[in-house]
Amino acid sequence: MDNLSEMLKGIxxxxxxEIISRGEIYGYEITKKLHALGFQGIAEATVYALLLRLEKNxxxxxxxxxxxxxxPRKFYxxxxxGFEELAAFxxxxxxxxxxxxxxxxxxxxxxx
Amino acid sequence: MFSHEMxxxxxxxxxxxxxxxxxxxxxxxxxxLRRRTGETxxxxxxxxxxxxxxxxxxxxxxxxxxxxMSDYMKDLMEQGLSEQEAFERAKExxxxxxxxxxxxxxxxxxxxxxxxxxxxxxEAVGLFYGxxxxxxxxxxxxxxxxxxxxxxxxxxxxxxxxxxGAIIGFLIGTGLGLLSNAIIVLKRKK
Numbered sequence: 001m002d003n004l005s006e007m008l009k010g011i012x013x014x015x016x017x018e019i020i021s022r023g024e025i026y027g028y029e030i031t032k033k034l035h036a037l038g039f040q041g042i043a044e045a046t047v048y049a050l051l052l053r054l055e056k057n058x059x060x061x062x063x064x065x066x067x068x069x070x071x072p073r074k075f076y077x078x079x080x081x082g083f084e085e086l087a088a089f090x091x092x093x094x095x096x097x098x099x100x101x102x103x104x105x106x107x108x109x110x111x112x
Numbered sequence: 113m114f115s116h117e118m119x120x121x122x123x124x125x126x127x128x129x130x131x132x133x134x135x136x137x138x139x140x141x142x143x144x145l146r147r148r149t150g151e152t153x154x155x156x157x158x159x160x161x162x163x164x165x166x167x168x169x170x171x172x173x174x175x176x177x178x179x180x181m182s183d184y185m186k187d188l189m190e191q192g193l194s195e196q197e198a199f200e201r202a203k204e205x206x207x208x209x210x211x212x213x214x215x216x217x218x219x220x221x222x223x224x225x226x227x228x229x230x231x232x233x234x235e236a237v238g239l240f241y242g243x244x245x246x247x248x249x250x251x252x253x254x255x256x257x258x259x260x261x262x263x264x265x266x267x268x269x270x271x272x273x274x275x276x277g278a279i280i281g282f283l284i285g286t287g288l289g290l291l292s293n294a295i296i297v298l299k300r301k302k
Contacts (some may be wrong), residue, residue, distance in 0.1 A: 027180045044180075044184050049137065
């Protein structure tokens with residue numbers, strides 16, 4: 001779907017955390033997963049920038065493995081803080097999606 | 113997979129662009145601290161620099177970008193693009209675009225400028241300029257006037273020397289004004 005980038009801004013971190021939570025993965029592999037999920041519009045730079053942020057905020061554990069390009073390749077897994085952040089993301093998502101669903105089905109009447 | 117020349121190009125691109133991304137990533141953390149402490153980003157960055165080596169972090173960000181870009185280029189080449197075409201596309205896609213960091217820096221500089229600005233300094237600079245220019249013109253014109261032979265010679269060609277003296281005096285006055293401006297700026301910087 002096109003023009004999703006604005007809506008995705010707030011939730012992309014949660015999506016990427018979920019992808020990482022499924023098992024060890026490296027940077028561009030995440031981009032490919034996102035594309036396979038249908039998020040074609042996400043710029044390649046966005047994922048690179050997001051991974052730097054996750055690392056900076058200490059949400060991931062990193063394992064370095066040799067690569068054919070010279071520098072070691074980083075493989076990401078979630079650490080405890082990352083799992084907590086992911087759980088918080090899904091809690092917010094559940095709340096938001098429930099409210100949006102209510103709004104869409106009956107205009108939010110009697111459910112405030 | 114890539115030619116030696118291409119590997120160098122990728123490294124060069126990563127070296128140029130990765131610091132911007134790294135800075136933006138650090139902003140997230142710094143913003144939280146800034147909100148909490150009310151300190152400016154530059155002060156916080158200076159504090160942070162004391163505790164860790166940034167060069168290692170920067171090198172890692174560069175390496176990450178080299179690998180990320182290479183993976184992306186390989187993907188594009190599998191889709192049929194040439195090495196050069198893949199590089200151009202990857203370069204375009206991975207070029208840092210966010211203005212957040214740059215505008216935050218600019219805003220910070222403006223805040224710092226006005227924070228340190230003293231209206232008296234500006235007044236002093238203006239007065240120095242005015243005083244030096246008036247003095248320069250007066251002294252220059254007077255020397256030219258007397259040197260050319262005074263009033264008797266003034267109308268028969270002496271006025272040119274008076275004019276030249278005034279112009280030279282104006283230039284000297286402006287130069288002294290600039291000097292006084294520089295001295296005030298340097299003093300304020302300390």
